[in-house]
Amino acid sequence: MADEPDSLVVGVDYGTLSGRAVVVRVRDGAELGTGVHAYRHGVIDRTLPATGQALPPDWALQVPEDYLDVLRIAVPAAIADAGVDPAQVIGIGTDFTACTMVPTTGDGTPLCDLPEFAGNPHAYVKLWRHHAAQPQADRINDLARARGEKWLPRYGGLISSEWEFAKALQMLEEAPEAYAAMERWVEAADWIVWRLTGVYVRNACSAGYKGMYQDGEYPATDFLAELNPAFADFVTEKLDQPIARLGDRAGGLSAEAAAWTGLPQGIAVAVGNVDAHVTAPAAGAVEAGQLVAIMGTSTCHVLNGDALREVPGMCGAVDGGIVDGLWGYEAGQSGVGDIFAWYIDHQVPESYHVQARERGVSVHELLTELAATQKVGEHGLIALDWHSGNRSVLVDHELSGLVLGQTLSTRPEDVYRALLEATAFGTRTIVETFTAAGVPVDELIIAGGLVRNPFLMQLYSDVLGLPLSIIRSAQGPALGSALHAAVAAGAHLDVRAAATAMGSVDRAVYRPRPAEADAYDRLFAEYVALHDHFGRGGNDVMRRLRAMRRSAIESKEK
Ligand SMILES: Nc1ncnc2c1ncn2[C@@H]1O[C@H](COP(=O)(O)OP(=O)(O)O)[C@@H](O)[C@H]1O
Ligand SMILES: O=C(CO)[C@H](O)[C@H](O)COP(=O)(O)O
Structure with a gap:
């Protein structure tokens, strides 16, 4: 199913240091324009800007407002670079580093945006390369092995300190007051889609790889209670949310996000995705x-x-x-x-x-x-x-x-x-x-x-x-996100069809x-x-x- 020849989509790739937007033609994947915005706070791994407080080793934080700046700056820049009419854009897709986690209130407000938490490092985004939850990851692995948890082999026998449960447990144990105030523990990949649409839906990719969601279940309450009694209800209280397939439409672009980006209100916004996985169909x-x-x-x-x-x-x-x-x-x-x-x-x-x-x-x-x-x-x-x-x-x-x-x-x-x-x-x-x-x-x-x-x-x-x-493509993840936007907008039947039309690769360029x-x-x-x-x-x-x-x-x- 091909769409109008001049229909366009926007893909936004949220990397470690910057966000990159690309404007792509739906029919053939041609990349017409690009905009890049480096995060103002970059990776916070030494001192917390709000207080100057030194961070312990292995910490890596980010500021969510930097992600919104990418929508405000890089997306309009990509449209201007392409020299196209924003009215041609029928969808937007995003991908993110992972597991990068935002602690929020019930309406998605990051805890670090609340004055009472601005000085608490645990209120900030824990970037994928925040590795300070290794002791918690070790305990999760030891207990899962001892109990013969059936999800553990799906993760090669060991889960990483980078992932959702280890990072959340670290927060509970080191900053119980911030953990208590946190109503949702949100993958940044889903948080940005929430900001774009007003709809919070978890993507199947992050939930599966980083959230230990297998065969329709998360790790059980009694397992979590054995790790720490106060962690028992983590899934039901802070994590669980409807899960959508990659390439599905999460919702329409909200009026607020239309104003940020300059794109038409109501266009399709694709379910979030991880920067690595989204790239495969682009190739x-x-x-x-x-x-x-x-x-x-x-x-x-x-x-x-x-x-x-x-x-x-x-x-x-x-x-x-x-x-x-x-x-x-x-x-x-x-x-x-x-x-x-x-x-x-x-x-x-x-x-x-x-x-x-x-x-x-x-x-x-x-x-x-x-x-x-x-x-x-x-x-x-x-x-x-x-x-x-x-x-x-x-x-x-x-x-x-x-x-x-x-x-x-x-x-x-x-x-x-x-x-x-x-x-x-x-x-x-x-x-x-x-x-x-x-x-x-x-x-x-x-x-x-x-x-x-x-x-x-x-x-x-x-x-x-x-x-x-x-x-x-020199911007594979952004192209992959654009490709998912085209699927979400109904311009291609599914991700496979979009990959055939919009993805490309040069075979065997280097030989041993x-x-x-x-x-x-x-x-x-x-x-x-x-x-x-x-x-x-x-x-x-x-x-x-x-x-x-x-x-x-x-x-x-x-
Ligand atoms: N000529 C080069 N050879 C090897 N590594 C390079 C070269 N130029 C830059 N790099 C490395 O590339 C990395 C950036 O890769 P890039 O794909 O642009 O970023 P990201 O992974 O954040 O998307 C940096 O870590 C930098 O050290
Ligand atoms: O683990 C990941 C995906 O599962 C991270 O997103 C990734 O390692 C960070 O990506 P990049 O080096 O491109 O910033």
Whole structure:
């Protein structure tokens, strides 16, 4: 079912640091205009702006008003960039980082917007990479294992500290007054749709992957009570809400949101979605066996499968979690581009920054160029990519980064290359785990900002021993959201049809080079040895160091 040739939709991708809007033609997915808005408060991980209070380690907060600014600034900018009449727009879709949680009152007002809570860190959005709920995640995992909870294997045997229940339990135990005042615990993906429409509906993707919603149920009341008696009614009191399929219409654009965006009141607003999952159809990946890796500050791996399998250490398997009718699998690496950025910002000497500035290239590009002159293994290094913990397959955010083999001749480009390689080894670990568990990976498709680095792409192909296909769109998540908006507006029959019309991919752009692939097989064996030693209990030094750090900081503050 094709719509009028000039019907348009808007997709808005809420990333970690900014929101991006794109105006897309319904008929063929042509991207006509873009607008970007960087969040004014960015990621709050050191001090709370309202009070200047220092935040403990592993915290990461955001301010919801920044998300509304994206609607006010990036959407009109995208329309202006496209040079189109807003009246042509028939729908808007959004996607968000996840699990990113907003504590609200009953009408969706964020707690941090209430004067009495502005100084309470727990009243703010807990961003996906808020990792301070690891003790709660550990307890949830231990108890679920002891009780043989049937939902646990759906999450590879371990749930993450990034997710809804761990973060809510942390809030209950550290800020009971804020927890008591919170009437709804809302995925940011659903909060923004609530703001756009006035309707609060939970999306099937977030609820399934991050909310432990399986076979129509959340974890039971007696399980929650055993974690903490005051947590018993968490689901009924604060979480439960009608759940809608991806691509459904959540409601019509409200008058208020029409005024923010400049779009026509009443147009279709798609049910919320997660930034990773929404990208698969934008790359035309709606069949079983097509793994899409969305590589940016972090990497998410999403993959459809025909059947339900238990994959150790994956993020989750959800029926219809990516497209209706297939089991959607997710795995992830919590730090990828973030690790490269951290290295450049904090470890690379000023002389490299000066050289990059003089040559008009980024430090990433300079280090990549220098690293590219090396043979595999020439730097003599091997690294573990756990600077932001490990989401898959170890599911442990107490783990940390490691670079082994440094000598007095080690140079910044050597370490940079070792970090690039470590992230590729992390992805290989995930792909091999899927395959071994009976979820075949037939094709690897790369999307996200890191596609901009061809050396990195070739390195991934060599390390994985697989051809890499590349999504054509430079803004895959925003295109994916636009595609869901087209479905919600009734312009395409379903997400599959929209993916065929609007999604696109270039097949096998990078192919593994046999000599490099062989050499990387040897380095990967070393990675596996270190991975298992530090990640599977051979030596818990990383956990002990974290504990020492926490207690040292606490005692300093007293
Ligand atoms: N040339 C490059 N090579 C490798 N990484 C890069 C390069 N340029 C930027 N990055 C990294 O890309 C990440 C941003 O990716 P992007 O997809 O734009 O963001 P997001 O994940 O927030 O959507 C940053 O973490 C940055 O360190
Ligand atoms: O876990 C996620 C999805 O399930 C996050 O949304 C993701 O890791 C953050 O994405 P990005 O690195 O693109 O900002």
